[in-house]
Amino acid sequence: MxxxxxxxxxxxxxxxxxxxxxxxxxxxxxxxxxxxxxxxxxxxxxxxxxxxxxxxxxxxxxxxxxxxxxxxxxxxxxxxxxxxxxxxxxxxxxxxxxxxxxxxxxxxxxxxxxxxxxxxxxxxxxxxxxxxxxxxxxxxxxxxxxxxxxxxxxxxxxxxxxxxxxxxxxxxxxxxxxxxxxxxxxxxxxxxxxxxxxxxxxxxxxxxxxxxxxxxxxxxxxxLPDPRPLPPDLEKFLDDGEPPVCVGFGSVRAPRDVARATLGAARALGRRVIVLRGWAGLSPADDGPDCLAIDEADQQALFPRVAAVVHHGGAGTTTAAALAGTPQVVVPQLCDQHYWARRAGELGIGIAHPPAAPTAESLAEALGRALHAGVAARAASLAGQVRxxxxxxxxxxxxxxxxx
Incomplete structure (x- = not known):
């Protein structure tokens, strides 16, 4: 065939x-x-x-x-x-x-x-x-x-x-x-x-x-199985501290300053940040030691090692975060992304960010809720059900x- x-x-x-x-x-x-x-x-x-x-x-x-x-x-x-x-x-x-x-x-x-x-x-x-x-x-x-x-x-x-x-x-x-x-x-x-x-x-x-x-x-x-190892600089960053927050918007447009807002939110919660630049070229505009920006990485290898994922709500990214058992904050931009944001909230495995453009304050509030032990437990439990x-x-x- x-x-x-x-x-x-x-x-x-x-x-x-x-x-x-x-x-x-x-x-x-x-x-x-x-x-x-x-x-x-x-x-x-x-x-x-x-x-x-x-x-x-x-x-x-x-x-x-x-x-x-x-x-x-x-x-x-x-x-x-x-x-x-x-x-x-x-x-x-x-x-x-x-x-x-x-x-x-x-x-x-x-x-x-x-x-x-x-x-x-x-x-x-x-x-x-x-x-x-x-x-x-x-x-x-x-x-x-x-x-x-x-x-x-x-x-x-x-x-x-x-x-x-x-x-x-x-x-x-x-x-x-x-x-x-x-x-x-x-x-x-x-x-x-x-x-x-x-x-x-x-x-x-x-x-x-x-x-x-x-x-x-x-x-x-x-x-899609991805056999690529994580880049050495990413491995080192992950090993050098507590699990960070990861932010990425894949191949879609991203809200202005979403990477900078995520960094501010994570810092307010005592967390480090990994920025996946993606097609939108996300940049936190900050070269502090608590932030690492990379082009991309295998989500299936990365997501189990982070504390939470901030993303756009694409079907693939939502599924990868769920499979990893990692809490997610979904900032939907268009079309079916609003559905996946709602599902993350309904299942208790993450937080749907409001439609308004994210700020450091709004993301800190959403991340604070996503990092709650109950959300992490539900995310870990659902991971075993994802085929x-x-x-x-x-x-x-x-x-x-x-x-x-």
Whole structure:
């Protein structure tokens, strides 16, 4: 079996796909990836073929600029038209000779149409329950609208979400389908997601709310093993004192001065700090001996050795902190990150920071609560429930799917 794993997202979308590629290789199957060019060198270093798609994404994660007006509907429509065109131009060649396309994330708008045109299988995967339709939760705001009122009817909200998908994506999608000799689709979102999407999220952290998993295949999170040792300077810093606080925002934009605010909060609590610069280039602007800034590190090796993790609420980082049994302070920025912040609070394994920009004072308050012995105990207890076999489960299901 040859599989194309396709996504145009940032690291949080790409890394699970690499985990699935590894699991498929373990089963003797072939995988190739169609991902943004930022990840080409890394993935090719793991000996997987890569077809780059779209522009470099790293520049979009520079430190958050002053508040800007959201794009107008017309600007959003033009951006979507460009994105759809790039996918229809790139994915068909990437999928040549493949038996199935696995498409990750809601921006994978053309993959199902390409699979249909090639006569091959197709699976859509989400990394968070609330991005998939259910009467038990509201849609994640993705088209510039305000978050849903808690009293609103979820069914009506999902119907409106479907209309937005049709209004924003439908025309561009169907124009390219017509050029490929395919019939138009009336339900853009349903066409992309299918009636049996996969959910690559841990059941203990992000359970699918429907009884018996109706309509969704939940495999567990796709966690990539990372054999890299921690850098020597990081090892020394960890060994030189009590467990520090770690702050990082991965490959997304970060609030201004969040690293400096975390350092101030940690110092107020007598803690040291590790800053993971990430794509946003976080910097505490302080070279004191109680702070170490590094580009990145293996979260699975680092998080068990820190006192708490301050992060953006990406599915991968939330899962890594939970697997480590480490308390977390989640400072969500957009989309599903608000869900993971809420789940950390509901499970008692961390603190959801308020939507306002974090300050040293607000982070000190949140960290103080996260470092409470009760939170640490609940985080340690939940760690034993987090599954690590999600990618292997998905790889086996994919084989079953192709074999019919």
């Amino acid at each position: 040859r599989v194309l794993l396709s996504t145009i997202g940032t690291r949080g979308d790409v890394q699970p796909m690499v985990a699935l590629a590894m699991a498929l290789r373990e089963l003797g199957q072939e995988a190739r990836l169609c991902v943004p060019p930022d990840f080409r060198d890394w993935i090719e270093g793991l000996r997987f073929p890569v077809v780059p798609i779209g522009p470099q994404l790293r520049p979009t994660a520079s430190a958050a600029p002053p508040a800007q007006a959201p794009p107008t509907p017309e600007q959003r429509r033009r951006m979507i038209e460009g994105t759809v065109a790039v996918q229809f131009a790139t994915i068909p060649a990437a999928a040549e000779g493949c038996d199935v396309i696995v498409a990750g994330g809601a921006m994978s708008m053309a993959a199902h149409s390409v699979a249909e045109r090639l006569g091959i299988g197709y699976v859509y995967v989400s990394y968070c329950p609330v991005t998939l339709p259910s009467p038990h939760h509201a849609p994640v705001p993705v088209w510039g609208q305000a978050p849903a009122d808690a009293t609103a009817d979820n069914g009506a909200l999902w119907a409106e979400d479907a209309r937005r998908w049709n209004d924003t994506v439908g025309a561009a999608l169907n124009a390219h389908r017509a050029a490929a000799g395919l019939a138009p689709v009336a339900d853009t979102r349903g066409h992309m997601f299918t009636d049996r999407p996969w959910l690559a999220a841990d059941p203990a952290l992000g359970p699918w709310p429907e009884p018996d998993g109706a309509g969704v295949v939940q495999t567990g999170a796709w966690i 690590t076999d999600g990618a292997a489960v998905a790889a086996r299901r994919l084989l079953d799917y192709i074999r019919g």
